[in-house]
Amino acid sequence: xxxxxxxxxxxxxxxxxxxxxxxxxxxxxxxxxxxxxxxxxxxxxxxxxxxxxxxxxxxxxxxxxxxxxxxxxxxxxxxxxxxxxxxxxxxxxxxxxxxxxxxxxxxxxxxxxxxxxxxxxxxxxxxxxxxxxxxxxxxxxxxxxxxxxxxxxxxxxxxxxxxx
Amino acid sequence: xxxxxxxxxxxxxxxxxxxxxxxxxxxxxxxxxxxxxxxxxxxxxxxxxxxxxxxxxxxxxxxxxxxxxxxxxxxxxxxxxxxxxxxxxxxxxxxxxxxxxxxxxxxxxxxxxxxxxxxxxxxxxxxxxxxxxxxxxxxxxxxxxxxxxxxxxxxxxx
Numbered sequence: 001x002x003x004x005x006x007x008x009x010x011x012x013x014x015x016x017x018x019x020x021x022x023x024x025x026x027x028x029x030x031x032x033x034x035x036x037x038x039x040x041x042x043x044x045x046x047x048x049x050x051x052x053x054x055x056x057x058x059x060x061x062x063x064x065x066x067x068x069x070x071x072x073x074x075x076x077x078x079x080x081x082x083x084x085x086x087x088x089x090x091x092x093x094x095x096x097x098x099x100x101x102x103x104x105x106x107x108x109x110x111x112x113x114x115x116x117x118x119x120x121x122x123x124x125x126x127x128x129x130x131x132x133x134x135x136x137x138x139x140x141x142x143x144x145x146x147x148x149x150x151x152x153x154x155x156x157x158x159x160x161x162x163x164x
Numbered sequence: 165x166x167x168x169x170x171x172x173x174x175x176x177x178x179x180x181x182x183x184x185x186x187x188x189x190x191x192x193x194x195x196x197x198x199x200x201x202x203x204x205x206x207x208x209x210x211x212x213x214x215x216x217x218x219x220x221x222x223x224x225x226x227x228x229x230x231x232x233x234x235x236x237x238x239x240x241x242x243x244x245x246x247x248x249x250x251x252x253x254x255x256x257x258x259x260x261x262x263x264x265x266x267x268x269x270x271x272x273x274x275x276x277x278x279x280x281x282x283x284x285x286x287x288x289x290x291x292x293x294x295x296x297x298x299x300x301x302x303x304x305x306x307x308x309x310x311x312x313x314x315x316x317x318x319x320x321x322x
Binding site: 010014017018021024025028032035036039040042043044046047048050051053055057058060061069071073075076077119120121127129130131133164 | 166170171174175178182185186189190192193196197199200201203204207211244245246248250252260263265267269306308310311312314
């Protein structure tokens, strides 16, 4: 009996080892693929954050409509497709207003709202080197120097001061 | 004994492959990150070497001729569709009356050369009827090239 039980025991042990290793491998593959996708997302997000750069071209205020026209150029290395999800704060040293997005390419978005248009290729994608015109209409008349804060959905925040 | 040996072999294989996978995943992350940092550094280096000046502005009834000079040490692309031109019409008190914007490549706007080499001069011609003579005492012209190199000049229209 002992002569037979030893190979059976060995076979059972072998089966147990293979089963355990299969469980470990499948768990490992699942976690590695999960980690891989998270790392990929994170690296793309980090690259986008680093590659985002905006240059302030100029701005002026239309005194009759109380709207500010701000020209910005994408001087980074990535196109920005979600400018409409940005946060825009306009003000000066004493007062600030959080403006609401009114829509794409609206010439007069109304008090408290903002709009934009990408000038060279109007397609809602702020391509690399492209200039956008932001139309910012604060709910009240504010005095110069104006302070504009633009926070992109990627987390990049830019602040500019202009006199218009 | 056989199962122990197989178990050890499988265990070592799992350990080695997980280390390799871990290293390859993070190397993907760092290579993406490093290439982004490299592109950013290249751009910053380019902008630190670049210089652009508007030497003359010729204002005519139906056209504006802007002469640009590359004052830096790197070539500047001025013939790109993304070369932006902002023309601000200012009154006697230098207040903004009107603003016009153009870009190279649009109808009536062209650059005499696509690339401006260091020390070289070129023109951007804006053939547009702007009706600027009456209300504008001054014109402030801003030219911003595709990479963000800019030049500003104000001229009297009198």
